[in-house]
Amino acid sequence: MKNIIIEDPEFRAEKLKRKYIGCMLGAAIGDALGKQNEGCSREAVLKAGRISVYGRAPEGCPGEKLRAGQYTDDTEQMLVLAGSIIDRSGFDIIDFSERIAKWGADAMADPVKKNLVGPSSAQSILRLNSGISWKGSGSDIPTCGSAMRAAPIGLFYESLDEIESFAALSSIPTHKSPGSQAGAVAAAIGVRCALNEVTACELIRETVMMASKYDVLMGEKIKIAFNKKDNRPDEVFNELGTSYSVYETVPSAFYCFSRHIESPEMAIIEAVNAGGDTDSIACITGALCGALHGQSCFPEKWIAGLENKDILIRTAILLFEASVKK
């Protein structure tokens, strides 16, 4: 009986839609919770007490001017990418570059948001807005700005080959280093494999294989993150690192996701309190969790208190509809 229900096309479509919503909500929830610890050391985070509810970021953090439940540039850029894919019925590098340049100019002119745009993104956005082509605008610094926004590519495309090539391309206007491209590929492939509910081993295998085409070190570090999923967080975060480097944020997110694969709440709390670039680690972790388990996997309080939850849900539904139509 159970098998018959699962095979029903309407049931499957509804389930898939809930996973799209879960992915986008999860990314924003992780981002909004993680911003409260962004840039703090793990020691300082643990000393101050683990964060599991929305609040303000302390003075000195990039998100110090944001309200409780308000997300940062990670989710804003993810929404920019999703909007471009929806409107263009696929990834269009020219359209996306124009939109990210406009988003960045607006964010940098906004007194509340200007500190959220990382240095790599800020330089790239200035270059794009000065007329430099997307081919030459991106920073060579391997930070995680393109990985944290990449989920919509994994949601929209089904073919892993298309996801790989478009995720890598989507990185180039702001982050053109091989490591950043590999990070974007890993995040988007991970989301698609989570949507497909492949085994954890298979998800990591595909992710490592695709990311390694751009950067072998990224693949190796994601493999370590998975192999050490049962080791203590202090040890693993110390080994992997949690800084703004894409070689640290992306593997640490895969560690949090793999360690608590059946508990999205625990996975996100682990990421939020990792120390370092906590909004991005938790954003990527949340996207993976939501893609695997769907929107109902998160505590109601996290959804209720989230900024723009209706926009996120609507965007996820539009992305789902655009993906089905293509």
Ligand SMILES: [Mg+2]
């Ligand atoms: Mg951020």
